[in-house]
Amino acid sequence: MVSQVDNVITIARPSETPAPRAWQRPFLKWAGGKYSLLPELDRLIPAGKRLVEPFVGGGSVFINSDKHASFLLADVNADLINLYQMLAIVPEQVLTFARRMFTSLNSERGYGIVREEFNAQRIDSIERAAAFLYLNRHCFNGLIRYNLSGQFNVGFGKYRSPYFPQEEIKTFANMAHNCVFMNAGFQKTLALAGEGDVVYCDPPYEPMPGTAGFTNYAAGGFTWDDQQALARCCVAAHERGARVVISNSTAPRIIELYKGHGFDLHHVSARRAISSKGSTRETATDIVAIL
Template identity: 45%
Template sequence: MSILRPYLLWPGGKSRLVPLLRKLLPPGRRLIEPFVGAGAVFLNLDYPEHLLGDVNRDLILAHQMLQAHGEAFIEACRELFVPENNTPERYYELRDEFNSTADPWHSTADPWRRAALFVYLNRHSIHGLIRYNRHGRFNAPFGYRKRIYFPEAEMRHFVERSKRAAFVHADFRDLMKQARPNDVVYCDPPYVPLSDTSNFVEYSPGGFSWCDHEVLADYARALAERGVTVVISNHRTPAVESLYRGAEIHVVEVPRNIGSQHRQTARVVEELIAVFRAL
């Protein structure tokens, strides 16, 4: 079975894990993803319902706009994907426009325009980086790619696959509290860093701490006791293996780009998938 690709570039996207996740995730009434990201998992799994959340408001806004408006939103994004906008000068002008409405939820900002700019910035930033400073300002630099791919086909696939989905801006705790027996939960949190220099988790202001990982593991155990299977992916490290003690553990090797935003090296790393089976 072929793999549908997301329309957004996303750090740690799960397209490569989809074949294994198809085997590990059991059937159920609803799939809940508290860390939906670009949506690689829900795009490739068939559940009657999907409840999809993330703490990144701009991400959820883009998903909601594409889901609700389809072709009209695709055309709005296409207008930004023109050669004259693939320059550092124009990129930073559009980034400044995006940041001028950094809090659109309490202003007169146009959410339609902001969502389209988010798609533009994602595809034109370096390595598709999504990064904010402590004030919530998008600060990923220009990517300097000669040609920019416009993900029209991927956006149309997303529109079709999202007909049975609900997208919500929410913390993982809020999403997991909604799980009921016969639901299935898949969690793809910001990974525990492999080293002290690879701790980038600022795809949303605030980051994701070790304490958050501990809370997530506790929620997974509690839900399993209530009849909900929870699957979590992460880097394989001794600390992570200890964190998920008692779960069914699967290890997979995946290629990753490791290093700074300007100097990245391809290498194979081990990822761990922990399955907390419903009791």
């Protein structure tokens, strides 16, 4: 644009392109976490009064939300929810316990001691929260896995100096007053969703044909019956007035399931982060289904 004032010609500079948004990393490592997909998910998840997450996991989505005033965050993993609740109530006490573990127990023997105490249920809620954070940051690849007896069974990761996520935890704690954390399955959580809510579901992905997948982040796993029940619960929440967004794999029967329930399907590229070697981590296509 050119303008002339007192015989002086000025040329208005075009508006500068806004800087890319800086995304907040979660303080936990989490298989299937959505940090790398945040630009796409932020575009697809609508605004609303409350964000409801029945599979909150590592929390990448809610911690980066600026479209919702409050949050209902649930997961079937009781240790995860205990950690979130303790950080919401007594963050400094959790951090104090965790720092001691990170400082004095960064060894295979120390890891074994913490894991044994954790599985034996001999520690209170605050120390258990700190132990879960320690195990997540010290175990192999941050994998959260339990055996059929409900015991955490991931081996030591052999990291020289595991990162202590103090700043990320402070960011989380500052948001926690707007959050309700609930240890519950998706059916109970979705039954609470209705008018004005936005639901984001990130269930264990349906394995692609010919693969085993990973569905045992909690004892009992996640079956095809669960995938079908989740779709029905989401439809019911939508009928009560909620907007619904689900991430999942492109397994043919998942696509057929969601199309059959009237979801709009969007394809997004996702970087898989479960491999032990960064060079072998793959880019795959996921779907985001929306009602």
